[in-house]
Structure formats: C-alpha cells, structure tokens
Amino acid sequence: MIYKILILFFVLFLNTSISQDQIYEEQISKIYDYALNNGKSYDWLDFLCNQIGGRLPGTHNAERAVQWGKNELNKLGLDRVYLQKVMIPKWIRGSFEYASIITAPGMSINVPICALGGSIATPSYGLRAQVIEVKSFDELESLGKEKIQGKFVFFNNAMRKNFIDTFSAYEKIVDIMLHGASRAAKLGAVGVIVRSMNLRLDDYPHTGNMSYGDLPNKMRIPAAAISTNGAQLLSSMLSLNDDLYFYLKQDCQNYPEVPSYNVIGEIKGSKFPEDIIILGGHLDSWDLGDGAHNDGAGIVQSMEVLNIFRQLNYNPKRTIRIVMFVGQNNGSKGAEKYAEIAKQNNEKHLFALESDVGGFSPRGFSFEANNDQLKKINSWQNYFKPYQSDAFSQVNKKSIISPLRGNKTVLSYLRTDSQRYFDYHNAATDVFQAVNKRELELGAASIASLIYLVDQNGL
C-alpha cells in the first residue's frame, strides 16, 4: 500500500514537473516566434538611428530621444510611464577636428582623428609638436619628463586579436583611453593621440570616454583618437623619422551639468507587485554614428520585451520595469540617480538586466548572484539550448546596473557574439545598417525569455 502511494505521489509529481517544463517551453517558443515574425525592435531602431541619430548627453537629440522613448512606452499601454530627472555632464564635439602628420616643412598628410569625450579643445590655431610613441603607461613612465616634455604622446597599443571575447581585449587597454591624457600631462606632454579601440585596420576613428581625474585645469591637455590605419601610418613614419611633427586642432568643449531624464515604464506585478525586475540599456550615445549597436539595440530590445508580454497577453506576477538610462557615455549619472531613488523608496529589486553589447546574435547571459540564486538560474539553461543562447556564466563588473548591487539583487547581462562589435563601437560606422534584423530580434527574445522565467520563479 505504502509503495502504491509513493508511486502515485511520484507519478503525480513527475507529471506536474513535466507539464511545468512544457508550459515554460511553449511560452518561450511563443516569445521567439513573436519577436521574429512580428517584433517592433527593428523599426524602433530605424527611427532612433535615422530620424533622431547620435544622442550625445545634454544635446537636443538626446532630449528628442527621451521624448520618443516616453511616447513609445505610452503606446504600449503600460501601467506607468514616467521620467526621472538627472543632472548630467555635457560635452560637445564642436564644429571641427583635424589632424595631420607634417612630413617636411610645408608638406603634410591628413589622418582621421576624433576628440575623445571629455577632452578640452586645442588652442584655436591648433597644436603642433613632436611625437613620442608608447605602448603602455610603464613605457611612458620609464621615458620620463625629459623625453615627454612638449610633445604629443602617441599611445599605439593595438587591441589583441587572440581574445575570443573581444570585450576582454578592450578591457585590457581601455585605461589608456581613459587616463592617458592625465598620465601624459603630468610628464609635460602637450596632447595625446590614442590608437582607436578597433580590431580592424580602417579609416574610422573611435571615440570614447576620457577623464582628467583631479588634474588641475591648467595642466589639462587635449586628447584625440586616431583611426587604426592612421596609427599604423604614424608609427611607420616615426620609425623613419622620429623628429616629425604632428598637428592637431579640435574645438570640443565641456559645459556645466544640465538636466536630463531616465525614461521608465512598468507593468505592475499581479501577484508580487513589490518584487521589481528591471531591464534596460543607455538611451544616450556617441555622436559620430547613430548609436545603433551602442546602445540603441539594448534600448529597443528592452522595449520589445514589454511589447511581447503585452502582445502575448502575458500578465506578469512581478513588476517588470524598463529603464532607459541617461548619461552613460560620460559617467553613470542616470544609473546612480535611479539606484538612489530606488533606495529612498525602499524598492525591492529582484533582478536587473543590462543589454549593452550590441544587436548581435545572443549567446547567453552572465550573472552576478549568490550561490542559491545561481543554482536556480542554471536550472533554466536548458530552455535556451534550442535558441543557441545558453552560454551562462558568472561575472562581476562595472556596468550601468552596478549601482543596484547589493540587497540580493541579481545583476545580469546579455552576452552576444562579440566578433564584429568593435568594428562599430563609438565610430561613424555604428549606424542602423550595421545591425542585422534577426540578430537584434533574437537578442530581444532571449531577454524576454529570461525575464519571463525570473517572473515565474522569483529568485
């Protein structure tokens, strides 16, 4: 008798378990079908890139993007859509930037450069000086003031090609872009030229954030990125004649902080409305391209998640909130403000997901979570196998969502195929056409599926 009960119990349990699996599988299949057949992410991205364009924080375009985001979220019929005011730094590229290698008196070759975000301008008549090429801060320090004084420092450290995950190659050398100017300025340099963070040889300079840290204003020097082809050319010319001069002219400018807005929308949870799951990316972008991969893709994918839930009549148990963060390109002001207000309001953030790695084929997700949470998350991995999006890993990094760290909030990140990312990152090539519709949509579907599982199961 006891055996029969046990068997009955087992059978019932097994049945329940199997049908739960099937429910999840079917819902996830519907999510992918919807994204690939009827998704709106690609059309949204078209508008964001081609009708709005580059969205440098503090510019009119960035504010148009805020209004557009709010309007589009309203159209989705969410339970609540609102703006969250944030003061953000403002930096403008200005009307010209120009550089040349002076090969002989009166003779020069133009090279493609762009000012780094946050850099000061050169004098209005430009800056003309000799060049010293280095690969690292160690090399810079070993040369010392004597060799650096009065010169441009040319940081010519190429991204390493043999990292399979290209973000790892980027992280290895991004400090040069960020701190190169302040390090070189302390040794008397007049300006810095940084090799673009691009794995290809081409003619596009790639911009990015730089910071002077606590360097006094009068010591600050202009910083620009040079295209990879330009870097190769300058390096080979220096090897023939290390006395050659370089000329740089740029009129970018830093302004006082200005107000902008995080754009927020949510579907209220039907069962646990206090449990908040957020997802998003950064709405602002660099100005050379249209910010298609960085991070238009993350924005429209996040919008698509809420759209899919609405279209499939999925009524989440927990509150699902999209946050379009502002001010990511020159700090994380939007994200810090969001975390600050969440704390003030005693909001319980269960899960936060960032999509900020381009609209490429999704490969999986990385997570910052405790062991119990990871165990639960890893039990979902198989649902992503049929979609080739099942690479789950652990991570701990600085990101848009890291101000939400703590309080058991799981931080998670979309992972994409990163091979092409740095062909476009922060360059004029980061335009709508560089994004493949299916790859973008698959990313949105992967995120929606993960958010669905978190909503169903909690963490």
Add this chain to the structure above:
Amino acid sequence: MIYKILILFFVLFLNTSISQDQIYEEQISKIYDYALNNGKSYDWLDFLCNQIGGRLPGTHNAERAVQWGKNELNKLGLDRVYLQKVMIPKWIRGSFEYASIITAPGMSINVPICALGGSIATPSYGLRAQVIEVKSFDELESLGKEKIQGKFVFFNNAMRKNFIDTFSAYEKIVDIMLHGASRAAKLGAVGVIVRSMNLRLDDYPHTGNMSYGDLPNKMRIPAAAISTNGAQLLSSMLSLNDDLYFYLKQDCQNYPEVPSYNVIGEIKGSKFPEDIIILGGHLDSWDLGDGAHNDGAGIVQSMEVLNIFRQLNYNPKRTIRIVMFVGQNNGSKGAEKYAEIAKQNNEKHLFALESDVGGFSPRGFSFEANNDQLKKINSWQNYFKPYQSDAFSQVNKKSIISPLRGNKTVLSYLRTDSQRYFDYHNAATDVFQAVNKRELELGAASIASLIYLVDQNGL
C-alpha cells in the same frame, strides 16, 4: 602494498591524462592565435572574390580558380598537390534577364529576377502570360491543369522566420526551387517564378539549382527567382487584379558536359599515412556575386588548416588532405568522382569535413558517425568551450561529402551562426565585404583544432 601500487598507478595515470589534456589545450590555443594573428584566409578570399570573382562551373573563371588553388597549395609546400579530372555540366546565364509586371496595356513595372541554374531560356522575344500564385505543390495540384494552363506559376512561399537555424527554414522549401518548373510544366504552365530564398525583404534575386528531372525537352519551361520585395509587390498586385500579365525574358543556356578539376593537396601522415583525413568545400560558385560565403569561405578555411599546420611545424600522424570540389552548384560531380577514385584506390578515409555554411562565427560541428566514434568525438567537446565553438550534434544529410559515406568514415560539418547566411546566399550580395575577417578566421581555427584532435586520436 597492493593499494600503494594502485595509488601509484592512479597518480601516474592521472598525471599522464592531465598532461595530455594540457598538450591538446596548448596546441589548440596556438592554432587560434595563429589564425587570428597571422592567418592568410582573408587575403586568399580577397583574391578569390575580387581578382577571380564568380566561378560558375565550366567557365573561364572556374578554371582560373582551379589554377589559383593549385598554385596556392604548391606554395604551402605540401607533400603532394594534384588535379583530378571531372566532367561537369555547364550552364551559362547569358547576356540578359529581365522581367516586369504589366499593370495595364503599355504600362509595366520592372521587378528584379534572375534565371535559376539549369533553366532554359525564354523565346528571344520573351514570354508574356498571366500569373497564378501558389504557396506549395499541394496547392498547385489542387488547382489542376484548367487553372494553370498557359500561365506563369508564381511560387510565393516565404522562408519561415521562426526557425533559429535558418538552414532548416531553407530545407523546408528548397524543393520548390528544385522541382517547381517540372511540377508546373506537367500542368501546362509556361514558366515559373520562385520567391527568393531570403529572410529579408530586399531587391536581390537569389539563384540556385533547379532540375527538370526526366521531363522531355519539349515540355521544359523557364524558371526564374524573383527578389523578396518583387514577390511582395507581385502578390499584392495580383490581389488587386488577378488578370494581370507578367513578362519574362532570359537567355541562359545548358551546354554539354565539360572537363574540370578537383584540386587536391596533402600532407603525408608520419605514423599512419594510410589513414586519410579530408577537409574542403566547393571551389565553384554562383555568378551573381563573388561566391564569398558560398563557398569561398570554406575553401580558404580549408587552405588555412594546412597552412597553420605547416607554420606551427605540426607534423601530422595521419594524412591530411584538402579537396576543393568542383561542380557542386549543378550536381555533385566533383565529389562523386573523388569518392569513386578513392574507392578504386582502396583508400581508407577516416574522417571527412565539409565547410559550406559561410564564413560566419563558428558555433560547433555536426557529425555522422557510429556510437563509439561519437563517444570519442564528444569527449573533445570541452576543448572547444573557450572558443564558443562547442555545439556538437548528430546529423544525416546530403552534402558534398556524402558520396564518401560508408566504410566507417566519419562525416562532419562546420556549424556557423546562420542568421545572416540567406542575406547573401547565391545573390549579388555574396561578396568579399560581406565576410568578417575574425569570423572567417575563427572558423578556420575551429576546423584546424578538430582535424588536429582527429589526427592525434584516430577514430
């Protein structure tokens, strides 16, 4: 005592096993580093696409590719490089192809079409007829002779978007392209227009193989592909006016068989020279683009494998042979001839690998093998994890290498991220610029790593 011996044995065994793992991991790491830093595949592809171009079987360009392949293999210093004569069918697109939708007497709209490979020409003055739109052979049959007679059959079956592996979506409907003309001809159609096998909406017609089977010559009708945008337009115009006329003019032509050549090169095995491992793709291509993804990528990746082995001074135990098959686009003549001669010579083929899925990010491999072989192969999966190329699966399909089936030969296939493949497949868009250098190189490195493991361990 016995325990101590056992423990000692265990420790020794464990040590050996670990160091064997390390040897493999290090060698595979070297392979990837070489491919990404110094590989030649991208330059080879540049030449094949931009200096040679489209390589329709039996054309001067295809023969130039044969000579180029032979010369390049010779430069690698292989133990043996030779050509293998094959008689192949020849089909030429001719000097014009043109189509329009006749909306009213004297008024028409041009639509982008291309003849399907193997199709006959229209009369020199073209073909003008009404159009009947169908989605499937079932629908065609149900309409019957009465409705089909004297008309164009317009097969407007779109590739299904919700297959994650886009090749599955292709396989679902490729029979329409292959047999549509003969099926429609039997019901009295005068020509067929097939919607291009492309997941995007764009203006590029995609060619491909068609066959009349045993249909008598006098019953054969012209077959062309229409771009996806053209198909949408034609369909929407038919929904407004199903009496409209379509005009098609093309002067493609089939010729008697001509001689061509498989290009073969090998490194002789140092320990088991009789064990043959082959890898390759098809050297010929369609003519609308340059055959970059289909299958220039597979050719240069295969060349790269031998190049890497030579450059790393890797001396294989078994014979590693590249085969650039000819005549793939209109049959598998090259592959059949290769298998036939291999059989005549009693050659023992251990392993055959095909790369014919485009130069996209590799995801893994599929295998046709027996259980013991699969067990061995699956034990290598972990070596591919760090390279995100560890999706191993079983398969049984018709391919270039399927004539080698039997005799315990393992058949294997590179698997790539397939999202973008049909944007380019057999269209004017399949050019060098559509291939990403890193993605191409990673594919070559994945293949080289697998071939290395087969060579080390046998099967």
